[in-house]
Amino acid sequence: MSHVHRRRGRVKSLPGQAPEPSLLPVSRARKITRKVEEPAVESVPLERLHPAPWNPRTIKDERFQNLGRSIQADPDFLWRRPILATADGAIYAGNMRYRAAQHLGMATVPAVVEDIPEQLAKERALRDNHQWGDWQDEQLGELLFGLRTDGADLELLGFTDKELAKLLDEVGVGVGEAEDEFAYHEQFGVTVICKDASEQERVYDELRGKGYDCRVVVV
Incomplete structure (x- = not known):
């Protein structure tokens, strides 16, 4: 009977055999095969959540109104992009969705609540809000x-x-x-002449906030 003598490290193969892969250290193998539990998306009461005070993200009125309408039109999308919060309920991703849900009178929102360090929450907040790609x-x-x-x-x-x-x-x-x-449809409007782009943006936001249908033009 032939014997194959194994040594520490790489095992030599017999003639005509494919080389055996090197063996991983036990500690490293355990690290690779360790099962990581994924946090679950749950329906969380709004009263358990609050925006993280250090989150620099904000939203203009027009976008906020459209966000609320978007949630009303497709509420199931919140389950595909849930709010992310730390164990104490501080929201680090989804502040605007949370505020829109409040505005709509929702009692609960889909959220992932997990115990993570504040530094990691801040890093994730920046990753979530950063626009990585370009249109x-x-x-x-x-x-x-x-x-x-x-x-x-x-x-x-x-x-x-x-x-x-x-x-x-x-x-x-x-x-x-x-x-x-x-096709032609009769419409009635008023043209407002602004002195510069900044005033144009301010007037546009004010009129949109009052419910007027506005169009931005440069002449």
Whole structure:
């Protein structure tokens, strides 16, 4: 009977055999195979949660109103992107969704609550809010135009009217144009002349906040 003598480290193979892989140290093997429990998404009462005081994220009124409408239109999406909070209920990802849920009178929200260090929560907050990628404006404009043609409300997708006007202009279509480019619908409006871009933005936000349907133009 032949014997294969094993030594510490790599095992030599017999002629004609494939080399055996080197053995991992036991401690390292245990680290790799250790099962990590994933935190569960739960329906958490709003009273158990609060925005982290150090979170620098904010939201303008127009986006906030659209966020609320978006949640009403597709509440199940909150389960696909739950609020993230520390064990004491401090929200480090999803502050705006939490505030919109409050505004809508919701009693609970889908959330993941776990015991993590504050430093990790701050790092995750920045990762969550950072825009890693860039839009390809022309392709995005075509996608938005296709969705609008199919009846989608583009304001529920997180874009302002100003952004939509710019993006749809990439494909030669305005925000207010009808599907039939020759169709005419009578509208009544007032043109407000602003002295600069800053005043234009301020007036636009004020009028939108009062419920007016506004369009941003540069002449």
